[in-house]
Amino acid sequence: MKKGLSRRRFLQGMCRGSAVAVGLPLLDLFLNDNATALASGAPIPVRFGTWFWGCGMNIDRFVPTTVGANYDLPPELKYIEAHRNDVSVFTGFNTFLDGAQNFCHYSGQYSILSGAAPMTKEAIEGPTFDTLIAEKIGGSTRFRSIEVSATGNPRDSHSRTGPAITNPSEVSPVALYQRIFGADFRDPNRADFTPDPEIMLRQSVLSSVREQYRDLEKSLGHSDRQRMDQYFTSVRQTEQRLALMLEKPAPAAACAIPQNPAEMTPGSDVDTAAHNNRLFAGLLAMALACNQTRVFNMLFSNSFSTLRKPGTTVTHHQVTHEEPIDEELGYQPEATFFVEQSMKAWAAFLDEIKAIPEGDGTLLDNSLILALSDTQFAKVHSLNSIPMMIAGKAGGKLRSGLHVAGRGDPVTRVGLTVQQVMGLNIDSYGNKSMKTQKPITDILVT
């Protein structure tokens, strides 16, 4: 800016020629509700994330035989051995369709994430709860949440703010890096800070435009009004992000700007996905540590898992259906390869989160990361005992490292517990047969 414009002078300029008087301290203008949340001495925030892999597991090779702490590690779980004390495993929780069709590789994850079996393939019954958590805890960071997929397809995302409004995924680590650590990034640990008047200007323009069209919703039918409401919410979030950029960020001890990752071709072969999974994990870990977001959703593979071994003809999803069960082994060896690769990737993801020291522990101790799939046994799309895990201690609110057997209870008990731990003020979750008021108290620190 040419003349080293001060914030005060800029705002006064905005008033020029107008009859409107502003009588309040101008500095408050750009403060946000949670602006003090990060001031030094404030408690370390709790973060939330999901990590998804497609096409489930083999119940005989996955479910621990013991419940509670120090559960045993069957072949498909042995990959998380280093994280056993940080990961609780949930098995035996069921999904009830209540008359809805079992839409393959779709009904399962949305039952867990929205509390209701979808009635159609085009729309689910409500928002997914990650967006409610983001609404609750994401207001003071640049990004309300960040969606990422290692599959190369931005449509691969299970985060929905409404029945048909999907938050698309980042698929390129380079693009994600640019978005988080690019030009708009403010290093929280820099000693000096000068608010950029250009940012103020952008914020002013956006809020003026948003105000101009506020009345538009009155002319719309119900569903279009929801869509326009989403648009306005999106504008407001960008404004809030700009507002945050005008404040000196609170220092974040563990924040170190990562290296710009080399461009990776997003690909469906399992080696590429594993590589991208690690890159994304590192970037997300730093985004959390640097207070750029509190919430993320990550897909390792999509629910119709398109993972392949390089040079082979069929995808993970295809082999789950086409490969016979090996009579001697008792499972499908090719399909199982991908299950094990997925668990390896989950462990690698946690490695990266755990690598960030924070307070007396690590970033993982201040997080709650829900891992889930879309089905239990993909060959028949079974919706009973879809595998779920929770990693992290949520800042001391969770006991970790337990195996919890659901004994046929609805999957929504896990969702209810997660939402309550993350601070949502709800006492029930789910629809019809999946409505529950019973959180899983075993894992709660009381």
Place this chain on the structure above:
Amino acid sequence: MHRPGFYLPLVTLLGAMAAVLSAPLLAAPDESAAIPQVRRLNEQQYRNSVADILGEHIDIKGRFEPELRTHGLLALGSSVVSVTPFGFEQFDTIGRSVAQQYVEAVKKSPADYCDSPAAAGITSQCAADLLDRLGGQLFRRPLSDSERALYSGILTEVGGQKDDVYEGLKAGLSGMLVAPPFLFRIERVEADPDRAGAMRLDSYAKAQRLSYFLWNTTPDAQLLDAAAKGDLHTRSGLKKQVNRLLASPRLEAGVRALFDDMLRFDEFDKLAKDPAVFPRFNFKAAADSREETLRTIVDHLLVENADYRELFTTRKTFLTSSLGLIYRVPVANPGGWSTYVFPPGDNPKAGDRAGLLTRVSFLALHSHPGRSSATLRGKAVRELILCQEVPTPPANVDFSVVQDTDNPQFKTARERVLAHQTDAACASCHRITDPIGLAMENFDGSGVFRAMENGVAIDSSGVLDGREYEDAVGLGAAVAAHPDTPACLVRRVFEAGSGRTVERDESEWMKGLNRRFARSGYSLPALLRLVATSDQFHAPSQSVQAKAPAADSLAVALPHPPTGEEK
């Protein structure tokens, strides 16, 4: 936090004050849907609109939110999607970059943008006029008074602050580029003077429907002018504009968008073939095959104005060297595109090909990454070409036998797929997809011809709804003769253009439309004309008609002063 009294920047307050002055127009307590339809611009429409309005030199770099397909069309999904936080972040970034580039161009040669520029550049009056004009184009209607106050307020305030009129122009334009009337195609209705109590689309809504339907871009100056004069409400005025749009070379963009959507070519973006299995199929071949089919469609339907049904039997196509490798035929122009006519008769190396179903785009898109799929191809013919619905498979199925290509008992896809039919639950659906797909088994998952699979000759015979054939060429003829083939196109054209599905009580009208399409010799331009000039195309959705309030109460509900008469 929301503290409107002082959080809002003052330009907003200026705008709000202007709004208060025109309070009677803005008092809109009515809950009825005065805007029955809102469609989000898709990526191509955004690009085309920006190029048309702000200049083709503008480079649009950014990521657009994915689209959504409903009832078979992305065009219908555009009436459902919104802008997510991620999407808005992208629109904001792209919009500021577009505005920056535009302003640089103005700075470079102000005389191109202003009649009498000052020696130092444009005057603030010129900038205000320019912004007003751009607004009218970007929003596809004149700005309302409050909008004019807002954007010229931004221009003045920011320009004054920075002591630079170009900065003001950039800020105003950036604001327009993220505003709802640009990002969404907002269609307003008004009382229909010819039918008491009924509603009609206002003339600007009609103009944008026509323009995005036929050209896939924003209305041009002539069309906006016709809207301003109210011409689109008259039979002759509408016809004149439709004929003009149809006669333009820009029609090609609209037709390409239509078929790209109908044939689900967006799926090329995520199409992956295993290079170890299909060495001839790469990124270039995929892009070329999409273009090959679109060129064929444009050539056949627009240049030659030929029978739509013959698209499924035509032997004429367009090739590049990557495609020549897959088709195993010589290519006249190895450095670019050349016309090619597949010779009739069986060729042991290249096979026999006629029609869209034997082209790489169709064969490769509807296959697995590492193998062909009779089921996927059959399903695609039913759903994409015939507009029939194939039920989703039941959840609990054992496909092991069907897909084990190493099973010595079942060497070909036909033998494997026939195993479906031993299971009643499978048979009910596979009977409607597989016989179609098996006719294309002579082409592998990348579209390369093969006579044998696992050492056994492939039997490509079959039957489509009563019509028998020997191979894929015969299947093409059967599809061309199928009554659902042209009917499906009619439905897709109407739905893509109007942004809504055909209503139940419009079935008689659709039948008539089909008859007239047949009488035209199945000419696409004729069909486009019939649709674009029909009342149904320009009708607001039925739900609005049903609960339309009395004309005078609605006039109050429309916060949208400019009409043709006022302009």
